[in-house]
Amino acid sequence: MYALQAQGIAKAYGGVRALKGVDFAVRPGSVHALLGENGAGKSTLVKIMTGAVRPDTGSLRLMGAETSFRSTAQALSKGVAVVAQELSLFPHLDILDNLFPMREPRLGPLIDRRRMRDLALPVLEELGIERRLTTPVSALTLAERQLLEIAKALISQPSVLLLDEPTSALEAGESERLLKILRILRTRKVGVVFVSHILEEVMSLCDEVTILQDGKVVLAQADLKTLTMPDIVAAMLGTTGEARRAERAAVPRAVPARPAVSGNGLKVTGVSTADGLSGVSFAAEPGEIVGLSGLAGSGPAAIIAAIAGLTPLTGGRISLPGGRDRSPSFREAVRNGVAFVSGDRRKLGLMLDKPIWENIVQVRSVGLARDGGLLATGTLRQRAARLAEQVGVKSPSVLLAAGSLSGGNQQKVVLAKWLDCGPTLLLLDDPTRGVDIGARAEINQLLQQTATKGAVILYLSTDLEELVTSCDRVLVFHRGRICGELSGPRLTAPALSHLMNTGEMTEPV
Amino acid sequence: MTDQRTDALRAPMAASETWSIRRLVTADWTSAVLALVFVLAVVGVFHPNFLAPGQLINVVQSAVYAALIAAGLVFLIPQNEIDLSVGGNYVLTGIIAALMMRSGFNPMLAIGAALAVSMGVGLLNALAAVVIGIPSLIGTLAMSWMLRGLALALAGGTQVTGVPLSDPVIAFLGGGRVLGLPASVWLLVLAGVVLALVMHRTPFGYRVRQIGSNPDAAAFSGIPIRQTKTIGFVLAGLMAGISGIVALAFFTVGDPQSGGGIELFAVAGAVIGGTPLAGGKATVFGAIVGAVLLTAVSVGLVYFQIPATWAQFATGAVILGAVSVDGLVQRQRRGGTRH
Numbered sequence: 107m108y109a110l111q112a113q114g115i116a117k118a119y120g121g122v123r124a125l126k127g128v129d130f131a132v133r134p135g136s137v138h139a140l141l142g143e144n145g146a147g148k149s150t151l152v153k154i155m156t157g158a159v160r161p162d163t164g165s166l167r168l169m170g171a172e173t174s175f176r177s178t179a180q181a182l183s184k185g186v187a188v189v190a191q192e193l194s195l196f197p198h199l200d201i202l203d204n205l206f207p208m209r210e211p212r213l214g215p216l217i218d219r220r221r222m223r224d225l226a227l228p229v230l231e232e233l234g235i236e237r238r239l240t241t242p243v244s245a246l247t248l249a250e251r252q253l254l255e256i257a258k259a260l261i262s263q264p265s266v267l268l269l270d271e272p273t274s275a276l277e278a279g280e281s282e283r284l285l286k287i288l289r290i291l292r293t294r295k296v297g298v299v300f301v302s303h304i305l306e307e308v309m310s311l312c313d314e315v316t317i318l319q320d321g322k323v324v325l326a327q328a329d330l331k332t333l334t335m336p337d338i339v340a341a342m343l344g345t346t347g348e349a350r351r352a353e354r355a356a357v358p359r360a361v362p363a364r365p366a367v368s369g370n371g372l373k374v375t376g377v378s379t380a381d382g383l384s385g386v387s388f389a390a391e392p393g394e395i396v397g398l399s400g401l402a403g404s405g406p407a408a409i410i411a412a413i414a415g416l417t418p419l420t421g422g423r424i425s426l427p428g429g430r431d432r433s434p435s436f437r438e439a440v441r442n443g444v445a446f447v448s449g450d451r452r453k454l455g456l457m458l459d460k461p462i463w464e465n466i467v468q469v470r471s472v473g474l475a476r477d478g479g480l481l482a483t484g485t486l487r488q489r490a491a492r493l494a495e496q497v498g499v500k501s502p503s504v505l506l507a508a509g510s511l512s513g514g515n516q517q518k519v520v521l522a523k524w525l526d527c528g529p530t531l532l533l534l535d536d537p538t539r540g541v542d543i544g545a546r547a548e549i550n551q552l553l554q555q556t557a558t559k560g561a562v563i564l565y566l567s568t569d570l571e572e573l574v575t576s577c578d579r580v581l582v583f584h585r586g587r588i589c590g591e592l593s594g595p596r597l598t599a600p601a602l603s604h605l606m607n608t609g610e611m612t613e614p615v
Numbered sequence: 616m617t618d619q620r621t622d623a624l625r626a627p628m629a630a631s632e633t634w635s636i637r638r639l640v641t642a643d644w645t646s647a648v649l650a651l652v653f654v655l656a657v658v659g660v661f662h663p664n665f666l667a668p669g670q671l672i673n674v675v676q677s678a679v680y681a682a683l684i685a686a687g688l689v690f691l692i693p694q695n696e697i698d699l700s701v702g703g704n705y706v707l708t709g710i711i712a713a714l715m716m717r718s719g720f721n722p723m724l725a726i727g728a729a730l731a732v733s734m735g736v737g738l739l740n741a742l743a744a745v746v747i748g749i750p751s752l753i754g755t756l757a758m759s760w761m762l763r764g765l766a767l768a769l770a771g772g773t774q775v776t777g778v779p780l781s782d783p784v785i786a787f788l789g790g791g792r793v794l795g796l797p798a799s800v801w802l803l804v805l806a807g808v809v810l811a812l813v814m815h816r817t818p819f820g821y822r823v824r825q826i827g828s829n830p831d832a833a834a835f836s837g838i839p840i841r842q843t844k845t846i847g848f849v850l851a852g853l854m855a856g857i858s859g860i861v862a863l864a865f866f867t868v869g870d871p872q873s874g875g876g877i878e879l880f881a882v883a884g885a886v887i888g889g890t891p892l893a894g895g896k897a898t899v900f901g902a903i904v905g906a907v908l909l910t911a912v913s914v915g916l917v918y919f920q921i922p923a924t925w926a927q928f929a930t931g932a933v934i935l936g937a938v939s940v941d942g943l944v945q946r947q948r949r950g951g952t953r954h
Contacts, residue, residue, distance in 0.1 A: 158835075177837055178835050178836075178837065179835075179836060179837020180837070182837075190835075194829065194831065194832035194835045194836065195829065195832060196824070196825045196828035196829050196832060196833075196895070197828055197829060197895065198824060198827075198828040198895035198896045199821075199824060199825065199828060199895075203821060207821075207825060207832075207833075207836035207837075207838065208818075208836050208837050208838055210818055210821060212818070215817055216812070216816045216817055217816050217817060217818060217821065219816075
């Protein structure tokens with residue numbers, strides 16, 4: 107009998123079919139890895155199994171009995187706990203008050219803090235959270251908060267525990283503890299679902315594996331002992347990955363000759379930050395598209411934030427194209443020609459309720475006021491319309507709200523907005539997240555053009571195939587350092603995956 | 616941070632709930648208490664009379680009305696809601712009770728009916744904010760005008776007299792003393808203790824702070840957000856009503872023109888006391904201290920012979936100063952930068 111079983115689960119968001127009839131099952135006392143590339147459907151499946159999302163078709167069985175969840179709270183009350191990627195703690199409340207939301211032990215009408223303490227202490231000790239229980243959660247490190255999430259789930263004594271990327275925020279020592287906890291869970295016959303990008307960890311922690319690809323299961327409940335890491339990488343990327351790559355290679359691309367060192371590029375020297383970078387050095391010349399890759403939290407996102415002036419440096423130096431040093435202010439960076447395109451369009455890229463033209467002229471004319479103190483809206487609209495056409499925004503009018511566009515077109519608007527300022531350094535943080543393949547190709551072509559015009563481009567992507575097709579070379583991060591660089595024929599998705607997971611080049615450089 | 620870690624290692628998980636110096640200096644209400652001591656000290660140095668027990672009791676007694684209201688508002692502000700109709704509610708409750716007493720109703724019945732109305736107003740506010748979805752800032756502002764207008768109309772535009780001063784309850788509430796302290800101050804202490812217990816020791820109090828601290832996590836945890844907000848509105852209304860009754864007992868007339876700006880005084884008291892408008896944190900004790908602090912400032916200004924025409928300006932300036940200092944301290948603690 108399975109602890110939790112999902113049968114024939116399908117789910118579509120709008121027109122996008124995230125899951126196309128997936129079967130998944132976890133045994134009691136087994137740690138079951140759920141793997142797949144970004145967009146393969148892992149998160150959707152996790153959300154369905156924890157009651158956060160309801161499936162279009164398909165059913166769930168809990169300990170053999172058919173069940174359904176209206177909410178995560180209901181799933182929890184039936185014994186299915188989740189440690190989600192987005193932490194769900196209350197920052198203003200202290201540790202103890204965070205551990206029992208809606209389940210506080212009571213003494214008459216009052217909350218029984220003594221019992222809460224008695225229940226929490228053993229679990230916290232097991233997890234190694236050495237903090238006063240009255241410490242507010244806002245004072246904890248990210249890793250400690252992650253442990254606290256795990257503690258919260260364990261206290262509910264679940265029969266199924268889903269861990270969605272639990273180690274991304276944990277340091278090495280704490281991952282060891284997780285290993286110990288998983289051992290305890292096995293003996294308690296809890297069914298554990300483990301979602302992770304870190305294959306090393308999956309290999310050492312898990313018993314079984316199921317791999318999703320494009321919303322379908324490509325490897326079901328396989329025994330991990332019979333598999334090697336290359337087997338898993340191959341299964342994750344699969345044949346469709348190959349097909350997509352061929353498709354993209356067909357896009358004409360002017361491969362620039364490796365530019366000579368001009369002294370006019372981006373120079374990063376020995377940069378360290380509080381969020382994990384240590385001694386990162388590299389240079390990039392105008393006309394180059396340099397990919398950045400690595401596991402979540404290993405450094406690529408941190409270096410982009412550091413260059414943009416969003417986080418302070420604890421050591422080292424960054425010299426922007428044009429020779430100026432970076433200053434710890436994002437606005438200053440933008441003035442000096444830095445553009446920042448985030449994959450998080452809704453939060454960081456666009457004002458969705460505002461018309462397209464207003465979004466496009468936002469940085470140059472409004473933010474930097476480069477076109478004077480009085481805005482000639484007619485002229486601005488025309489300029490925005492021209493830019494929108496250049497980047498290929500498919501919309502009848504720039505007067506429509508940016509929110510009316512599809513994801514791909516929204517991202518083109520973000521690009522247009524930054525290209526409007528004539529950037530010398532373009533920082534891309536997973537720009538094609540949630541963008542369909544056609545629009546991806548167009549966006550990548552735009553990037554090539556921008557590079558040819560003399561901008562330095564740093565391209566962070568979680569889609570390895572995309573890095574391979576779009577970048578001249580890719581820097582791979584491992585635990586806050588650059589562990590290698592791939593280019594030319596050696597730049598392949600499996601090589602990237604291997605390098606970011608192990609931190610070691612397969613063959614000598 | 617490092618010393619906390621070593622502390623924890625020395626006595627692993629000795630997470631006692633006993634009072635410690637650390638807890639005292641890091642409590643949400645600490646800065647309000649320090650500010651109050653500072654104000655008392657400054658005024659006291661120049662005018663020692665200000666520190667005479669009788670005078671201090673007077674300060675607290677005149678702070679009771681705003682303090683009761685502030686103690687109710689701290690159940691709304693952490694949930695990212697606000698009630699600006701508490702001033703109107705305070706006036707209307709007094710008028711209704713006064714009118715009923717004048718018409719010969721039993722004073723207890725009149726008080727009960729008036730308090731029921733004040734809770735009903737809270738329920739209406741909740742309906743507007745939670746069911747219809749009107750932002751409470753504007754919804755309760757509109758309600759505030761309606762309530763003051765209603766009070767004025769019911770009272771016929773004049774003060775309502777005829778409160779039976781011989782009634783033991785009214786007499787005690789308005790002028791009674793126990794152990795040298797006015798009954799209204801004892802009522803404030805009682806309300807403070809009960810509400811602090813509700814805030815920090817009941818599931819409802821936890822909900823209130825959780826909702827503003829992380830609304831997504833609150834929904835994710837299955838917290839009944841609408842229900843919690845509704846109870847918050849009703850509680851804020853009830854506290855405004857109690858404040859109105861206490862005022863009626865003390866002043867012995869229902870005045871439809873009274874209580875101008877008391878809602879903002881209460882909000883300022885709550886915020887200065889350590890309940891930020893950003894939500895997630897709340898302290899009943901701090902709100903009461905905040906209201907007393909503001910009252911001490913305006914009374915203190917009289918001692919410095921600031922002309923009455925300038926007193927309001929000075930009070931505003933002191934509030935701005937206090938909130939600025941608090942804002943700077945909070946930002947320092949977060950260690951965050953502005954973008």
